[in-house]
């Protein structure tokens with residue numbers, strides 16, 4: 034056995050960023066997520082795939098308590114971020130969402146300047162002591178969002194005036210500006226053309242170096258391109274979770290196989 038084989042077989046429990054235990058989600062009488070257990074690693078892109086309505090977005094929204102904003106929604110079970118229960122009464126959801134940032138399907142820049150879009154989070158969380166520090170955070174975040182070169186000469190222009198792909202990278206820059214540890218992305222490329230999609234996918238790959246990234250996608254090609262781990266959901270159940278290559282080439286569950294071969298979905 035060579036060193037490489039040894040490394041591949043090591044289960045690195047230190048690397049677990051989010052652990053979900055027996056998570057159930059209900060919207061009134063609808064049981065949307067059923068007994069989900071999963072461990073999401075740091076510095077990894079995890080893709081959530083599955084047919085429409087299977088609960089991908091619902092489960093994603095549990096990870097930063099975005100479901101709190103839906104009156105009928107009830108979440109049970111435990112979700113631990115670095116071992117701490119995010120549903121504990123002492124956790125402030127606003128602080129949590131700075132740590133666990135989110136990027137949505139449709140780019141949604143604020144009706145503010147490019148600069149203010151990115152500066153918004155750091156301002157409300159008091160991350161900069163003065164203008165120079167804020168400028169630095171804005172530049173760093175726009176660089177992380179791979180959009181600095183395109184906007185550096187027009188930081189005062191409205192964010193809404195950018196192209197769709199640029200707006201989505203601006204939203205990613207806005208999400209990383211609060212120094213999150215996890216980035217949740219709900220179909221981040223579904224409103225983008227192929228060129229913008231390729232740019233955002235490349236960026237997701239780069240972001241993995243600094244964050245744990247979780248992406249909901251309808252595109253199996255995208256999941257295969259960007260993720261290292263894949264979770265397949267079906268009717269609210271997490272059917273299968275494992276290395277992306279294995280899920281796509283050698284799935285264990287017949288439901289996963291049916292989905293990836295196009296028989297269900």
Ligand SMILES: Nc1ncnc2c1ncn2[C@@H]1O[C@H](COP(=O)(O)OP(=O)(O)OP(=O)(O)O)[C@@H](O)[C@H]1O
Pocket residue numbers: 060063065083084085086087088089090091092103105
């Ligand atoms: N706000 C809501 N109120 C009531 N039911 C909801 C709500 N959001 C989702 N649901 C229901 O929960 C289930 C899971 O929906 P969810 O949007 O999480 O699935 P999804 O896999 O992300 O679907 P899609 O791929 O179509 O976006 C569905 O039955 C849906 O109708």
